[in-house]
Amino acid sequence: MSEPTSLPLREKIEAKFKWNLCDIFQSDEKWEETFRLAEEQIPVLKKFEGTLAVAVENIISYLKMEEEIEIILKRLHLYAMLSKDSDMNVPKYQSMDSRIKTLITNFASYASFFKPEVLKLEKEKIEKWCEEIEELKIYAHFFDDLFREKPHSLTSGEEKILALTTELKNVPYNTFSLFTNTDLQFPKVNDESGNEIEISHGRFYSAMYSGNRDFREEAYRAYYKPYMQYANTFSSLLMGNIKGNVFSSKVKKFNSSKEASLSRNNISIKVYENLVKAVNANLGPMHRWTALKKKILTVGELHPFDTYVNIFPNEGKKYSYEESVVLIKEALQPLGTSYFEILEKAFSQRWIDVYETRFKRSGAYSSGTTVGVHPYVLLNWNHQLNDVFTLAHEMGHNMHSYYTGTSQPYVYANYSIFLAEVASTFNESLLLDYLLEQSQSKEEKLFLYEKYLNNITTTFYRQTMFAEYESEIYQLVEEGHSLTTLDFRDLYKDLYQKYWGSEMLVDPEEEYTWVRIPHFYYNFYVYQYATGFAASELLVQKIKSEGVSGVKKYLQFLCSGSSKYPLDILRDAGVDMSTSEPIIATINKMTLILNEIEKLYN
Structure with missing residues (x-):
């Protein structure tokens, strides 16, 4: 059908x-x-x-x-x-x-x-x-x-x-969100079977995983077309958002918007700068992955629309929502009975909105902690393995919110974003490890190793690239520059080329990716995906090496809310983000996985 x-x-x-x-x-x-x-x-x-x-x-x-x-x-x-x-x-x-x-x-x-x-x-x-x-x-x-x-x-x-002034400051993001989700009209394209389909946010990502390169390219260019058409509008919205944040930071006597944002969680700017510096010094594994993709795909030029497609496809396997729920339950069993029982409630008592529908908000999120009410999850299910990981990711947030909301007095019944991305990527890591343990063939292992590298690419390297981009554009505005669409494009293109390496050909469309990223309206948010990924990797290792003791520390982490400063809560769980150790450990793991892929592939 x-x-x-x-x-x-x-x-x-x-x-x-x-x-x-x-x-x-x-x-x-x-x-x-x-x-x-x-x-x-x-x-x-x-x-x-x-x-x-x-x-x-x-x-x-x-x-x-x-x-x-x-x-x-x-x-x-x-x-x-x-x-x-x-x-x-x-x-x-x-x-x-x-x-x-x-x-x-x-x-x-x-x-x-x-x-x-x-x-x-x-x-x-x-x-x-x-x-x-x-x-x-x-x-x-x-x-x-x-x-x-x-x-x-x-x-x-x-x-x-x-x-x-809060409402005024929110206007750029609210306009961006409404424009992107309701007013933006995407062209229709022909899918792999020749059927004309309407491109949407969800279907764009689904298309990027297609093994049909012509379809990928057509969907990619179609998806970016309205963004490019209204780039000046988006540029103005982003500038308005930046200026609002710069204004607030100056009024509050901070040296920069970055300092103001990080100060809320008592995070030193050195943590941010250390991340960008350490990743920039270790782009080799990323470039190695780019070259490997190009080689295995046997393409003369590697384009951005080639970055999602599996070089080790799993025969186009689709994942039903119900099947994925079972997988996630099994993968998270090491976290114990209490965790499992709450997880079961979430799946059976309609905490989750699953399928993409007309005019539904794009993307995925967990609603966070609201005292007296369980947290909710929004999804836009497209039957891809990526959707399975998105569900695991958002349930990580949900469980964090549930444990915090039921363990802490109201004053601490929340948690910083810096900690939020730890719980979400932790679940993804456990799921991937479980799937690797269950894999029966070389092909399956290659497919899952690739998934792991894609996780590192998108959650660690890409978000660090976004963090570096955000830092650069804010610095320019704070120095008195008024950025144009061309400025935003050129800065993004240069960073994209640096991170992906010389084997990547940066299409004109890719220069407009900054236009569609909602997180650039969140004021120095994205770096926390990368730090969270690195922290979660170490926590997963500790659960495996320490057993019950490691699980107990992790559950205590979920229960801690904001009862201490974020860096202290992570230290209690066994991770010190004031050092580059978690970051280097993540990069080293990518190198090991690349080695495994090359052994199995050759």
């Missing part, structure tokens, strides 16, 4: 493959009722303004009320976001999402007095209260973190004004 030429409507998908949002609110009406309640509660925070230095009881009461309101706001936001992302063409859910974001901004404005008032107090006095007063004991790390950022704090009035 040929693939449908257009995406199905959401109502055509069975309920068991769609997330159950009734676990958040029973209806849109209940959401509206709760929204009105939150609107009424937020102004009550104002009564605490000017009182925090008067009595410690006021601080305790404020913290309790703020947490109660935040929990409601996060629940409201979760429901609105998931409803909107299910079908981004429904005005009601676009409106709900916009309204709750506005309300969250208002909340931040009302709460903006708290930090400046507390920071007027002596740190020693706060520390003494945290030692002596039972209700404040859990806040010791919270206040330590607050005072750590004192050099970058503003007055109450300034904090309020800055909070009100």
Whole structure:
């Protein structure tokens, strides 16, 4: 049966493959009722303004009320976001999402007095209260973190004004997201069977794995066509986003946007720079992989649309969602009964929205921690092995969120992005190791070794390349340059060529990849994929070498939330990211796998 030429409507998908949002609110009406309640509660925070230095009881009461309101706001936001992302063409859910974001901004404005008032107090006095007063004991790390950022704090009035700029700063990303997911029209192409199909975000990636090179090239050029057409618009949006982040970092007295972003998690800029430096000094394995791909594909020129296709194909094997759930359960069994039982709930109780439908948000994500509600996962299933790994990846996030949300008090019931990508890539690594153990033939091993190299390429090298790109464009803007589309293109092309090596021919389309990457709107986010990948590799090794002890440390890592600084939480689990050791270990593993491939292939 040929693939449908257009995406199905959401109502055509069975309920068991769609997330159950009734676990958040029973209806849109209940959401509206709760929204009105939150609107009424937020102004009550104002009564605490000017009182925090008067009595410690006021601080305790404020913290309790703020947490109660935040929990409601996060629940409201979760429901609105998931409803909107299910079908981004429904005005009601676009409106709900916009309204709750506005309300969250208002909340931040009302709460903006708290930090400046507390920071007027002596740190020693706060520390003494945290030692002596039972209700404040859990806040010791919270206040330590607050005072750590004192050099970058503003007055109450300034904090309020800055909070009100949040919506303005979000406009570039919101416009990018809506434009990309609803307005961008992709050309139709002929698939391998000659059927005309509508290109979409999901089908583009599916096409890139096709063994038919003509189809790959046609799909690749078709997919980039609208991005190239509107490149100036995207360039303007990205510049607007960068300028917004530069503005905030200057107002907060940071030396750069990078420093401001990393400071939130108490991460030294040296960690970022160390990653880029270490990878740049070890591009050899990446270039070796590029040359090997070109050789085995027997192409005169290697193009970007050749980078996804398997050089050791597994006969076009497709993976059903149900089959993949079984594989993931088996792969993650080393993590024990508790982990498995929660995983089973996620799969059986509709925490996951599986299939791509018309107007559904592209990509995949886990919704994160929302107190009192389990986390959700969005997928766009295309029956590729990559989808199996995406599911394992997002379930890593989900389990991290679940353990954190059920183990920590609200103040620490979240985790930094720096830690988030550890749990997700950890699951991918366990899945790949399991599949390799189950492989029966040389062909299967080669296929899976290649998958591993593709993981390192996309999650480690590619994200480091993105991190280097982001660092360069921000530095130029902070030096006073206004970047044009041509500037963005040239910078990206040079980096792409450097990372992939001389065997790669960089097509004009590839110069526009920066246009379609949403993570460039997240302000120094992508480097954490690479550091997370390196950390997760070491953690998997420790689970295998230490057994039950290693599992216990890993589960404690998942439970830790933000109760300590991220680098300290990782050190407790056995990984020190302040050194280059995890990065070099990952690169060395790539070299070993390349050696294995060459042995099996020759």
